[in-house]
Amino acid sequence: MSELLPPQPVRTRRQHGAVRIEDVARAAGVSAITVSRALNKPDSVAEETRKLVWAAVDELGYIPNRLAGGLASSRTRTVAVVIPTITNSIFADKIQGMSDVFGAADYQLILANSGYSLGREADLVAALLAQRPSAIVLTGVTHEERAARMLGRAGVPVVETWNLRPSPIDMLVGFSNAEAAFAMVAHLHHCGYRRIGFVSAPVADNDRAADRLAGYRRAVAEFDLADRPGLAREAHFTLANGAAAFREILSAHPDVEAIFFANDVLAAGGALEARRRGMRIPADIGIAGFDDVDLAQEFVPALTTVRIPRYEIGATAARMILARLDDPETDAPPVADLGFEVVQRQSTRPAPSP
Amino acid sequence: MSELLPPQPVRTRRQHGAVRIEDVARAAGVSAITVSRALNKPDSVAEETRKLVWAAVDELGYIPNRLAGGLASSRTRTVAVVIPTITNSIFADKIQGMSDVFGAADYQLILANSGYSLGREADLVAALLAQRPSAIVLTGVTHEERAARMLGRAGVPVVETWNLRPSPIDMLVGFSNAEAAFAMVAHLHHCGYRRIGFVSAPVADNDRAADRLAGYRRAVAEFDLADRPGLAREAHFTLANGAAAFREILSAHPDVEAIFFANDVLAAGGALEARRRGMRIPADIGIAGFDDVDLAQEFVPALTTVRIPRYEIGATAARMILARLDDPETDAPPVADLGFEVVQRQSTRPAPSP
DNA sequence: ACCACCGATGATAGCGCTAACATCGCTTAA
DNA sequence: TTAAGCGATGTTAGCGCTATCATCGGTGGT
Known part of the structure; x- marks a missing residue:
C-alpha cells in the first residue's frame, strides 16, 4: 500500500538563515561537491569555476560547517590540548608555540586544564576525544590507566610533553x-x-x-x-x-x-x-x-x-603532529628530547675560577 | 533497467574499530535512540534500561561522537574564545574563570589568539564559527566590520569583554x-x-x-x-x-x-x-x-x-552565556560593568593626611 | 466497557558535508 | 579511426547522531 500514499509534507530541521553549501552551489551554478573542492582542494577545480565559487561564497557569506565536514571526512583539523593550569606562564608559552604552528596550518586548538589532577585528566580525555580531534597533546607522562586505554583505542596521534619516559603512548616531546x-x-x-x-x-x-x-x-x-x-x-x-x-x-x-x-x-x-x-x-x-x-x-x-624549552615543546609537538597527519606512514622519530640548560646569574655565587 | 541490477556490494566509510551508538544499542538490547536518551536525558529513560545502557557503554568503551551529535541537534557545547595573546597572564586568569564555569557545565573551550590584530581576529571569527560553537567570546570592543557582520548573522551569543561600549554586538562584560x-x-x-x-x-x-x-x-x-x-x-x-x-x-x-x-x-x-x-x-x-x-x-x-576583575570577567561571561543558552528568552541584562579599584601600595607616596 | 492520557520506547528521516565512483568531453597514441 | 587516458564535474550514498512522530501497554476517570 505504500505506493498509494500521498507525497509527504516537507519536513526540515534546518536552522533558518544558515547558508549551506547547496546554496553556494546554486548561486555559482555548479554542484555542491564542486564547491567543496573549490574550498578544500582548489587545485582540483578549473580556475574559472573556482572564481565563480569564491564569488558566491563571498556574496552569501558562506561559512562551512566543520561538524558536517568532519563527520563526513573524519578529519576535523582540531587538536585537543590538556595542561595542568593555564595560569602558569610556562604552559602559556607552550600553547603559544602550538598556536603559532597550528594556526598557520589552519588547525584549531581545544584547550582544557586538569588542575594537576590525573583523574580530571582522564575525564577530559574522554570529553576531548568525543570531539574527534585530529590529535591530542598531554602534559606529563603519567596518566590513569583508563586514560591510556582510551587514547590507545582512539587511533589519533598522542603527544606527551614536558618530561621523558621510556615507552610513551605514542609520541613525546620534553626534557629530563x-x-x-x-x-x-x-x-x-x-x-x-x-x-x-x-x-x-x-x-x-x-x-x-x-x-x-x-x-x-x-x-x-x-x-x-x-x-x-x-x-x-x-x-x-x-x-x-x-x-x-x-x-x-x-x-x-x-x-x-x-x-x-x-x-x-x-x-x-x-x-x-x-x-x-x-x-x-x-x-x-x-x-x-x-x-x-x-x-x-x-x-x-x-x-x-x-x-627549559617551553615554547619549543609546543612548537615541536605541533610539527610532529602535522608531519604524522600529512604522512601517517612516516617513521620520523616519535620522541624529541629538547634538553635544558643551567643558567648562572647573580642570585648564586659564581663558580670558582680554575 | 535499474531493477535488474544485482545487489550492490556493501560499501562503507566507517573507521575500523570505532564504537558507534548502534553497537551500544545492540549490546544493551535497545534501540539507538534509547542509548542517546540514556546518555543525554537520563530522566526520560526507565532506571533499569538506563543501567543496561550504561553497562554497555562501559563495557565497549563507547565515546559519543559529538560531531554527529552537534550536527543533528545544532548544539555543540563548545565555546569559542578569542584573546590577544595567551602569554599575558591577565588573559590566562580570564580563561581560568571561563574554564571553571564552563567545565562544570560540560562545555569545551576552543581557544585562539589574535596577536592584537583585528584582521587576524576577523579571520579567527570565521574559522571559529565554522566549528558552530554554542557561543563566542571576544576580547575588546572594536572589531573589523566583516567580523561584526559574521557575528551578527551567526545567531550565536556573543560576549565582548575587557572594556565598555554603548552598543555591544550582543552581550558585554568589562570595566571602563x-x-x-x-x-x-x-x-x-x-x-x-x-x-x-x-x-x-x-x-x-x-x-x-x-x-x-x-x-x-x-x-x-x-x-x-x-x-x-x-x-x-x-x-x-x-x-x-x-x-x-x-x-x-x-x-x-x-x-x-x-x-x-x-x-x-x-x-x-x-x-x-x-x-x-x-x-x-x-x-x-x-x-x-x-x-x-x-x-x-x-x-x-x-x-x-x-x-581589575580578570577572573570574574571570564566567570561572568561564562555565566551569562549559560543563562542565555538555558533560556534564550531571558531578558537578563546583557551588560556587566565589573568595575575596578585603585590600590595604593608602597611604590608611590601616600595621600596627604587630612 | 471505553477512551483519553501518559510514560517508555522505537522507526524514520534528516543535519551538511565529502568519499567513492560515474560521466563527459577532449587529447593523444596506435 | 578508435580506444585509452585524463582533467573537470556530477551523482549517490553515507558519516553517527538526534528531532519528530508513531506505537504500545498500562492507568484511571466516567
Whole structure:
C-alpha cells in the first residue's frame, strides 16, 4: 500500500538563515561537491569555476560547517590540548608555540586544564576525544590507566610533553626533569654550596615535580650534601608560597647556604622575602629557580635558573603532529628530547675560577 | 533497467574499530535512540534500561561522537574564545574563570589568539564559527566590520569583554579602561604628583590601551598636569620594555615625579630599572602599574596599581552565556560593568593626611 | 466497557558535508 | 579511426547522531 500514499509534507530541521553549501552551489551554478573542492582542494577545480565559487561564497557569506565536514571526512583539523593550569606562564608559552604552528596550518586548538589532577585528566580525555580531534597533546607522562586505554583505542596521534619516559603512548616531546634538577644541584655544589634546601612543587599527580625532587635527592646523595629533615619542602607555585617556604626552611635551618626552588615564581617569592628580611643575595644566601621565565632574567638580582624549552615543546609537538597527519606512514622519530640548560646569574655565587 | 541490477556490494566509510551508538544499542538490547536518551536525558529513560545502557557503554568503551551529535541537534557545547595573546597572564586568569564555569557545565573551550590584530581576529571569527560553537567570546570592543557582520548573522551569543561600549554586538562584560586610567592619575595627583609620565601599551587595534591613554590625557588636562612631548610613550608588555621606557622617559624628563605604566609587567620592569640605577622608590620616583597581577602585590616595594576583575570577567561571561543558552528568552541584562579599584601600595607616596 | 492520557520506547528521516565512483568531453597514441 | 587516458564535474550514498512522530501497554476517570 505504500505506493498509494500521498507525497509527504516537507519536513526540515534546518536552522533558518544558515547558508549551506547547496546554496553556494546554486548561486555559482555548479554542484555542491564542486564547491567543496573549490574550498578544500582548489587545485582540483578549473580556475574559472573556482572564481565563480569564491564569488558566491563571498556574496552569501558562506561559512562551512566543520561538524558536517568532519563527520563526513573524519578529519576535523582540531587538536585537543590538556595542561595542568593555564595560569602558569610556562604552559602559556607552550600553547603559544602550538598556536603559532597550528594556526598557520589552519588547525584549531581545544584547550582544557586538569588542575594537576590525573583523574580530571582522564575525564577530559574522554570529553576531548568525543570531539574527534585530529590529535591530542598531554602534559606529563603519567596518566590513569583508563586514560591510556582510551587514547590507545582512539587511533589519533598522542603527544606527551614536558618530561621523558621510556615507552610513551605514542609520541613525546620534553626534557629530563630529573637530570635538570640534578644538574642544578651539581652546579651549586661546584660553586661551593653544601647545605642546599629544595622547594618542590606538589608531587601528587605531577611527574615533573616528582622527578625534579628525585634529581635533587640523587645529587644530595651523590655529592654527600647536607640531608636533614625539613631541608626540602613542598609549595604550590605562587610568590607568596615561595616566601613562606623560604621562611620555614630558614627558621628550621638557619645555616642553609642556598635554596633551589622548583620554579622561578617560587624562587622570586623567596628572593623577595630575603630582601624584606634585609638578607643579601647571594652574599647571605643563594637562590636558584627553574624554568627561566622572563622574570628570572629581569629580577634584581637576576636569578640563576634552569632554562627549559617551553615554547619549543609546543612548537615541536605541533610539527610532529602535522608531519604524522600529512604522512601517517612516516617513521620520523616519535620522541624529541629538547634538553635544558643551567643558567648562572647573580642570585648564586659564581663558580670558582680554575 | 535499474531493477535488474544485482545487489550492490556493501560499501562503507566507517573507521575500523570505532564504537558507534548502534553497537551500544545492540549490546544493551535497545534501540539507538534509547542509548542517546540514556546518555543525554537520563530522566526520560526507565532506571533499569538506563543501567543496561550504561553497562554497555562501559563495557565497549563507547565515546559519543559529538560531531554527529552537534550536527543533528545544532548544539555543540563548545565555546569559542578569542584573546590577544595567551602569554599575558591577565588573559590566562580570564580563561581560568571561563574554564571553571564552563567545565562544570560540560562545555569545551576552543581557544585562539589574535596577536592584537583585528584582521587576524576577523579571520579567527570565521574559522571559529565554522566549528558552530554554542557561543563566542571576544576580547575588546572594536572589531573589523566583516567580523561584526559574521557575528551578527551567526545567531550565536556573543560576549565582548575587557572594556565598555554603548552598543555591544550582543552581550558585554568589562570595566571602563578610560575611567580606570583617569582614576589612577587622579589618585597620583591627589598624592601630590604633578609631573606624571605614562607608558602605554601599543594602541593599534587595542581599544583597551587606547582608552587608558585617553583616560591619562583627560586627567592631565583636567588637573593641569605637566604635558610635554615624550612624557607618554608606548611599549609592548615585557619587563625589558618597561625598563627601556623608564630609561627613555627619565632621560627626556629627568624631573619626572612618577610614571604610570599601562600594566604591571611594564611597571615592574621600570621599577627594576630604577633599582639598577640606585634610585629609591617612592622617594626618588613613584611607580604605578595596572592589572594588579600577583607580582604587583609581592614586589618590593609593592606596586600601586589598578585592580581589575580578570577572573570574574571570564566567570561572568561564562555565566551569562549559560543563562542565555538555558533560556534564550531571558531578558537578563546583557551588560556587566565589573568595575575596578585603585590600590595604593608602597611604590608611590601616600595621600596627604587630612 | 471505553477512551483519553501518559510514560517508555522505537522507526524514520534528516543535519551538511565529502568519499567513492560515474560521466563527459577532449587529447593523444596506435 | 578508435580506444585509452585524463582533467573537470556530477551523482549517490553515507558519516553517527538526534528531532519528530508513531506505537504500545498500562492507568484511571466516567
